[in-house]
Amino acid sequence: MVTIDQLIEQITPSIGKTKVLSLCKVLRENEFDLSDLVNLTFHNDRGIGFRAAWVLENLFLSLPIYYLEDIAYLLSKIKNIENPACKRHYAKIILNLTDKKAPAAIKKLIEKLDLEPVVEQCFDWAIDPEVKIAVKVFALESLYNLSNRYIWIRHELANQIQFLMRNGSPGIQSKGNKLLKLLANNQ
Secondary structure: OOOHHHHHHHHOOOOOHHHHHHHHHHHHHOOOOHHHHHHHOOOOOHHHHHHHHHHHHHHHHHOHHHHHHHHHHHHHOHHHOOOHHHHHHHHHHHHHHHOOOOOHHHHHHHHHOOOHHHHHHHHHHHHOOOOOHHHHHHHHHHHHHHOOOOOOHHHHHHHHHHHHHHOOOHHHHHHHHHHHHHHHOOO
């Protein structure tokens, strides 16, 4: 059994992708509680929080159905993220949870959850000038994914994308054009 302290010891020094994947395997084999890993992403040491979020993303996305019971808890923590380095990992998880290709069991669960706080957080990330481009792109895509559920998102999202594209990076320009076309075609 892997304890929280043992995991902290493993992610205190800098780690690479190979170590992250190795830790994911160990955590899965030891049935490490995902909520404990979520909590660790809020560690006072931002480096530990970042590496915990990196492990969380890889662990969760490798087998999301396995963590079905933890999704509501994970999403409930979205509004509390202050560590800029963790935002990318959470945004990618949100994107995958809201994707039309998500497993049926996840779609069914997501339909039952109040995702307004997630929507609000995604808009906050999209408009915050301090947030990294990858987080913005994941947030915009997630909002698009949720626009059929919350119809009001469509207008606000289109406005936000157009605003971001005015002085946006090539990544924002590319993703913005794609999303605006999808919104225009009601896809």
